[in-house]
Amino acid sequence: MRIGDIVGADNVSTTHETCMIYSKDVTSLPDIAYQIVSPKFDVVTQPVDVLSLQNLVWYARDNKIPLVPRGNGTSGWGGSIPTRGGICVSLSKMSAILYFNEFEQAVTVETGITWRDLLSFLERLGFTLPVYPSSATAATVGGFIASGGLGIGSTRHGDILKQVLGIEAILPNGKIVRLGKVLLDPNSDYIQEKVEKGNEWLCQELSDAGFGTPEQETKLITGTYGTLGIITKVTLKTIPNLQLVPFACTFDSMRDLVNAATRIISDVQPYFLRFLADNYTSKLRALDGIELESGKYVLTGALLDTIYQNEDNVEIIQAYTTEANGIRLDDNRAWFYWNERLYPLRIKRHGPSLVPAEMLAPLKMLPDILEETKAELRKSKVAIEGTLSNDGNTSFMVWILDDERKSLSFTVGWQRSFRIAALAERFGGLPYAVGLWNSRHGEKYYGSQSFQKLKIMKKRFDPENLMNPMKVFGGRVTAGRESMTIGFLVGFSIVLSASWIGPRLFGWSWLIQLLNSNILVLIPIPISLVISLLGGIAGILVIRLMTLNQALSIGIPILRVLSKILGR
Amino acid sequence: MDFLQRYGQEDEPYVCASCGNCTLVCPVFRDLKWESYGPRGKLHIVKSIIEGEGVFGEDFANKIFLCNLCEHCTSVCTTGISLDRFWEFTRAEVRDRGLLPEPAKFVLDSVKSKGDIMWMGSADRLLWMEDIEESVKNRVLKQAKVAYFLGCNVSLKSQLHDVARSMVKIMEHADVDYTLLADKETCCGAPLGWAGNFEGINEMAEKNLEVIRNLGVETVVFSCPSCIHTWSEYSMYLQEENGLELLTTSQFINRLIREGRLKFEEQPMVTVTYHDPCIAARVLKATEEPREIIEDIPGIYKVEMTPSRQNTRCCGAHGLLNVVDPVLSSRIAEMRLRDATVTPASRIITECPRCILAFDLAKFTTGYDMKVQDITQIVANSLLPKDSRGVNGQ
Numbered sequence: 001m002r003i004g005d006i007v008g009a010d011n012v013s014t015t016h017e018t019c020m021i022y023s024k025d026v027t028s029l030p031d032i033a034y035q036i037v038s039p040k041f042d043v044v045t046q047p048v049d050v051l052s053l054q055n056l057v058w059y060a061r062d063n064k065i066p067l068v069p070r071g072n073g074t075s076g077w078g079g080s081i082p083t084r085g086g087i088c089v090s091l092s093k094m095s096a097i098l099y100f101n102e103f104e105q106a107v108t109v110e111t112g113i114t115w116r117d118l119l120s121f122l123e124r125l126g127f128t129l130p131v132y133p134s135s136a137t138a139a140t141v142g143g144f145i146a147s148g149g150l151g152i153g154s155t156r157h158g159d160i161l162k163q164v165l166g167i168e169a170i171l172p173n174g175k176i177v178r179l180g181k182v183l184l185d186p187n188s189d190y191i192q193e194k195v196e197k198g199n200e201w202l203c204q205e206l207s208d209a210g211f212g213t214p215e216q217e218t219k220l221i222t223g224t225y226g227t228l229g230i231i232t233k234v235t236l237k238t239i240p241n242l243q244l245v246p247f248a249c250t251f252d253s254m255r256d257l258v259n260a261a262t263r264i265i266s267d268v269q270p271y272f273l274r275f276l277a278d279n280y281t282s283k284l285r286a287l288d289g290i291e292l293e294s295g296k297y298v299l300t301g302a303l304l305d306t307i308y309q310n311e312d313n314v315e316i317i318q319a320y321t322t323e324a325n326g327i328r329l330d331d332n333r334a335w336f337y338w339n340e341r342l343y344p345l346r347i348k349r350h351g352p353s354l355v356p357a358e359m360l361a362p363l364k365m366l367p368d369i370l371e372e373t374k375a376e377l378r379k380s381k382v383a384i385e386g387t388l389s390n391d392g393n394t395s396f397m398v399w400i401l402d403d404e405r406k407s408l409s410f411t412v413g414w415q416r417s418f419r420i421a422a423l424a425e426r427f428g429g430l431p432y433a434v435g436l437w438n439s440r441h442g443e444k445y446y447g448s449q450s451f452q453k454l455k456i457m458k459k460r461f462d463p464e465n466l467m468n469p470m471k472v473f474g475g476r477v478t479a480g481r482e483s484m485t486i487g488f489l490v491g492f493s494i495v496l497s498a499s500w501i502g503p504r505l506f507g508w509s510w511l512i513q514l515l516n517s518n519i520l521v522l523i524p525i526p527i528s529l530v531i532s533l534l535g536g537i538a539g540i541l542v543i544r545l546m547t548l549n550q551a552l553s554i555g556i557p558i559l560r561v562l563s564k565i566l567g568r
Numbered sequence: 569m570d571f572l573q574r575y576g577q578e579d580e581p582y583v584c585a586s587c588g589n590c591t592l593v594c595p596v597f598r599d600l601k602w603e604s605y606g607p608r609g610k611l612h613i614v615k616s617i618i619e620g621e622g623v624f625g626e627d628f629a630n631k632i633f634l635c636n637l638c639e640h641c642t643s644v645c646t647t648g649i650s651l652d653r654f655w656e657f658t659r660a661e662v663r664d665r666g667l668l669p670e671p672a673k674f675v676l677d678s679v680k681s682k683g684d685i686m687w688m689g690s691a692d693r694l695l696w697m698e699d700i701e702e703s704v705k706n707r708v709l710k711q712a713k714v715a716y717f718l719g720c721n722v723s724l725k726s727q728l729h730d731v732a733r734s735m736v737k738i739m740e741h742a743d744v745d746y747t748l749l750a751d752k753e754t755c756c757g758a759p760l761g762w763a764g765n766f767e768g769i770n771e772m773a774e775k776n777l778e779v780i781r782n783l784g785v786e787t788v789v790f791s792c793p794s795c796i797h798t799w800s801e802y803s804m805y806l807q808e809e810n811g812l813e814l815l816t817t818s819q820f821i822n823r824l825i826r827e828g829r830l831k832f833e834e835q836p837m838v839t840v841t842y843h844d845p846c847i848a849a850r851v852l853k854a855t856e857e858p859r860e861i862i863e864d865i866p867g868i869y870k871v872e873m874t875p876s877r878q879n880t881r882c883c884g885a886h887g888l889l890n891v892v893d894p895v896l897s898s899r900i901a902e903m904r905l906r907d908a909t910v911t912p913a914s915r916i917i918t919e920c921p922r923c924i925l926a927f928d929l930a931k932f933t934t935g936y937d938m939k940v941q942d943i944t945q946i947v948a949n950s951l952l953p954k955d956s957r958g959v960n961g962q
Contacts (some may be wrong), residue, residue, distance in 0.1 A: 018602060020616060021609040026586040046601065072588045093601065114592060120874075137644070138588030345585035349647045352582035404582060 003043055003087070006055045011046040011093065018044050022088045026345070027076035028353050028404045030411035035483035036551045037081065037436070037470070041068070041088040048093045050168075050176065050191055050232050057230070058174040060087055066469050067172075069226040071143025072114065074135040076356050077435025079147050079225040083470040084478050089230060091142050097121055098233065099184050106165055108183050108235040111142025128241040128304075130157035134387070137342055142231050147433055148223030150387045150395045152341055155265060155273040155301060158390060161222050163237045168195070169221045169229035172462035176232075177202045180218035183235045209456050219450070220457055225435060225471040228454070228461055244271075245310045246338035248300040248329040249321040250293045254367040257297045260324035261388055262363060264299075267320075268313045269390065271304035274341060277370060277384035280399075283347045284340075293329070300337035301388075344397065347383045353404040355413055357420035358397045361429035366394055369427050373398055373420055379567075380416065395432050396424075412566055415559035418552075439474040440549040474548045484540050491539020496532040569618045571661040580654055581615045583647045584608065590641035590651060595882040595900045596634050596889070605634055607641040607651050614658070629667035632658050634896065637762060637887030638846035643878060656761055663764035671891040672763040679772070683754035684720045690751040696722070696729035697750075704736055704748060712747035714739070714820075715785040717776070719792035720755050721921035727928065728921050731791055734948035735817060741951050742829035746789075752779045756795035761802065762888045773803040780812070787813040789820040791944070792921055793848035794886070816848055818919050818943045822857040825864055831952040835867030840946070841913035842870060843904070843927075844880035845920030853878075858919060858943050865950045871911045881907065883918075885926035901930035908938060915939040917946055 004012045013019070023040040042065075047053040060067045066086030073080050082088065091112035099108035102125065109118055115129070115136035122128055131153040133144045144151070148161050157163065166180030175198035176191060186192070202214050211217055221229045247270075251257040257275055264270060276284075276298040284294070299321075303310045321328045329337075340346070348354050361369055370384060377400065386396030398420050404410045421431055421438075431438040434445050443451045458465075458473055469475055479487070503511040515528035572578040590607035591597050597606035604613065610631060616622035632655060641651040662668055668676070678687045696718070697704050716735055722728045739746045757772030777799075780788060790796050796814045799806050806812060815823075824830045842862060848854045855877040862870045875881060884890065884900025905927055908916050916927060919942060927940040 013602060015604070017604045017609075017613055017616075017622070020621075021603045021612045024586060024612060028582075072592070073586070074588050116592075135587060138592050343646050345587055345646045346648075348585045349583055352579045354585075 003045060003056065003059065006059055007045045007047045007052045011048060013044045014042065016040075019088075022070060022073070022090060023082050025073040025076055025078065025081055027078070027356060030404070030414050031407065032411050032414075032555070035480035036477040036548060036555075037078075037083040038085045038478045039082075040085070041082045042085045044088040044090060046090045046093045050094075050170065053089065053094075053230065053232065054170050054174050054176060054194075056087070056089065057170050057172065060466060061173060061464070064464060064466065066466050067230075068468050069142070069146065069230045071112065071140030071146075072138050074133075074139040075143060075147055075433070075435070077147065077433040078437055079433075079435040079468075079471055080143070081436065083436065083475075086466075091140065091230075091232075094232065095140075098188070099235070100125070100238075101183065102127065102238075104183060105238050106183050106235050107238050108233060109141055111140060111145065111231050111234055113141050115139055115141060115144070122238055123241055126241050127238045129153065130163050130237055130239050131160045133160070134342055134344055141234055141236070145222050145234055146224070146226050146231055147435065149433060150389050152272050152387075153304075154387060154389050156269055156271045156304070156390060157239075161219065164218060164222055165235040165237060167218060167221055167231050167235070168233035169231045171198070171202075171229040172467040175201055177214060177229070178233075179214045179221060181215065181235060182233060184233075205457075205460055209453075209460065211453060211457075220454065223446075224454060225468055227468045227472045228457055229467065239304075242305050243303075243307050243310050244338075245303040245314060246300070246331075246334040247302065247314065247317055248293075248298060248334040248337045249317070249326045250296040250298050250329065251324065251326040252296065254297055254370050256324045256326060257299050258363060258366055260320045260326055261299055263320045263324075264317055265363075265388060265390060268303070268316050270301045270313070270317075272341070273299065273301035273388040274337075275299050275386055275388065275394075276337075279374070280347065280383040280385045283350050283383050293333070298337065299326070300334065300341075302338055344385055347399055347401070350381060350383075351401040351403060353402045353410065355400040355402050355410075355417050356397060357400065357417040358395060358432035359421060359424035359429045360393050360395050360432050361424050361427060363388060363392055363394045365427040365429070366396065369396070369424055369429065372423055372427075376419060376423060377416060380413070397432075409566065412559055412563045415556055415563055418556050419560070434472050436471050436548075437552070439470070439472055440552060442472055442474075470548050476544070477546050477548050477551050479540075479543045479546070483543050487539035487541075487543035488536040489539070491542070492532050492536035494539075495535025496528065499528045499531060569614070569624070571657060571664070572618075575653075575657040575660075577654055577657055580649050581611045581618065583649055584611045585646050586612075587646045589644040589646060593640045593644055593879075593881075595636050595638060595640070595884060595903070596896065598903065599896060599899050600634075605631060610655075624661075624665065626667055629662040629665070630669060632662055633669050633672060633888065633892045635887055636846070636882040636884060636889050636900070638882035639850040640846065640882065643850045656764070656766075659762065659764035660766060661764070668763065669892050672888055675759050675888060675891060676763045676765055679755050679757075679759055680768070683772075683775075684724055685755060685759050686720065686724055688724050690754070693718075693723040693751045693753055695724075695726070696732045698729075700733055700736060703740060707736075707746060707748045708750045709752060709779070709783065710747045711784050712745045713784070713786045714744055714746040715780050715783065715788045716746055716748055717756075717788050717790045717795060718748075718753065719790065719795050719921065721925065722791045723753065725921070725925065728924060728942075731921065731924075731942040731944055734942065734944040735789070735791065737948040738821060738824070738830065738944060738951070741948075741954065742824045744824070744829075747783050747785065749776065749779055756792075756798050757802065758794045758798040759888065761798060766802065769798060769802040770804050773799050774805065777803065777805050777812075786811065787815060787820070789815050789817055791817055791919075791942070793845050793852055793854070793919065794922075797847045797851050816852060816854045816857070816919055818848075818858040818861060819854050821943065821947055822861050825861060830947070832865045832947075832950045833952040835865060835950050837867055837869065838915060839869045839871060839913045840915040840917050841873050841908050841911050842876070843873065843883070843908065843916050843918040843923060844877055845918055845923050846880060846882050846886055848919060849878050849880045854919075858917065861943060861947060862917060865946065868946070868950070871913050873907045873911055873913075875907075883920075883923040883926040885922040890922070890926065897926065898929055898933055901926035902934050905930045905934060905936055905938070909936050913938075915941060915946075917941050917943055919943045
């Protein structure tokens, strides 16, 4: 059977261009990255319904082909890029709004819908979403739910996963299951029978593993990048779209900003709060010439509440800002920053490329982290901004501006991203997302117990590791030609030099004689060369058997040394 | 890919943040659903060609022409890339490499040989005057403050002749001192840019501007927003200080209404919706004037389409897509027509001849019963007869 027969001929492409385009996300990777992951998918598919997607999952499992679910590729953590080629499952053709009930304050959608389309649907009905991503203009609901994280609204409502009431997913073995509470009109729920069977099976599996019921275990599939299943439907909380009052304040120092922000979060509970560091605002100015707050620290956000509550809160924000030596900006500027919330990537114009580093860190540590970051990256062009959550944490993004056309320095410069991550960790920070590149932090990110649980279920659901391989859990790298060549050369040289130095060091003349003798009388190849060749082959094997985390543990320090040599 | 340096575009493919905003608003992507037809995907292809992994061949050339140049991607680009200019520069390179699609070659030849996009000729630019010759013959090439520039579509396509007649009726009604270029009018040059021939645009614009300058004109009123855009962007004369004002018909009519020179009579109740032409809305920012005009006509009720104003969707006929791939172009028009059919409106008003033609075609292919009119037509049909305006025009 061909994939076109499963998903429809119009919904599959194997052209070089399409496979290349769907293999990218917002981050430009240095060429060296393709020495450990494959550069592109073999096939791109766009299933239009759950049943054809189920058939595709069965097909992939039977033929041992990796499957990678993809929204619109608007994240930068490698969650939707290929690692071992295989099939890209773009969900953008599954984008229906299936159910909305204002009394239940919930909406159920297919996961290929963009946040923007969902928001404009809800806004027409007087509702909005408690949380949506800053990439809402293009990101899909499924993409953000699969990766998790903070967004617009998180200052009041917490992270996105707290807004998920239930999901439907196709597991790596093809079972369709529903976790949590998926609200649907029973008359249009044409796969109910399949779901019942799937849930029965899942219930047994969870119970065998000592976990809760499917109702309680939504987090197995959300926030895990589709490694445990492809999310096809999601039921999200909605909230009334009350009066929106944006505000913005400037400060001369990060410490003042944090002081004001801490008090505002605790007493006002704004809908959204974001900060822009001095190096970010100074770059905004160069872009549009209207930035009056260049070089200042800006705290900006919005209230989403009743008119009366908003009136009181605006006064409180004004007072806290003044007490922290800040200035509250007028409404025009506040609306400017509110509208800018969806365009954090604007500063890429100064690159033209970006190396991102995003971390979660305690709000109170932010001034110290920022100071250290600036010192660490004093030779680089940097812009820093972040989103404040209601649990005392903040996600902060360090945009390191670079130029990918300068291949060597761009490659070497990538270690700065990992350096900032290490720096933030010293202050109690965590990687903001796991995706592909931070899988070695999985345990810390998810928590030890939860991560163990995920690992157990991954083994049960996907023993062949075909569903979004290498993401979250790491795994064996896909070695590129150059890395295998290096592996061979390293293995070869180690054995060759060892066979020359070793016997001479210990004075084993018999061994020297043996190594110098020919392998066969008629073929004049010395034994030392043959075992060196075997060493080279062993080198290739080591590279091929290397896991992603091992590759990163070796590669990052090498890049760091190179960076020191190049003075970056 | 030296052409990128030549046009100062070498950074742009790398400045792209891959945020995907452009792709989701692209009319071609919305129909074909594959990223390789959307702006983000095309920029990835350009990057791959620069890096030696892709080929600048016929397939890529055809893809570059599957685009409406509707300015939507440019207007939503996070990093401020002028994507439409980028596509035009790439089309110029396609032309230089001899990879132009045949229909685009025809348009270039037609503009060069005949001065229009339809291989007709200057004499045919007088056909629209049939029946109103008496009232307009004294206006042709007359010294006046206002010139009415019809553009190729309105001059040459019979189903659009009523647009020109309506505009004449409005100007006569408001006692505007106007002039017509008639058979001295030639193509504004916009299709040359869309087909990758920038050198010719200034020359075409200059042919028209020379006539206009000799007539002492201060304001030029256009039935086609793309003509204004092209002249503002590429005419060397207009880029210098010259005091020549370029207005869309709605901008001009709205001015006449505010000056009290146009009055309307009560119309039988009609609900209309206004379709913002891409260039008028996103480049010329003329979104409020047509709405103000419609609101001023008693008995006409306006409802909004979603999306509208700067977020309007293309009708599918801009940027030569209607000649390069008429079927795709028509499907895009159908999508936009559906936006109108979900409103209570029974009539679409717009101010771009290309949109009118596209919707007229889409009406046939979809079977939607909806009247499509230019803003000038609804205004001309609603004017209070001069003799009933009273002594002071009241």
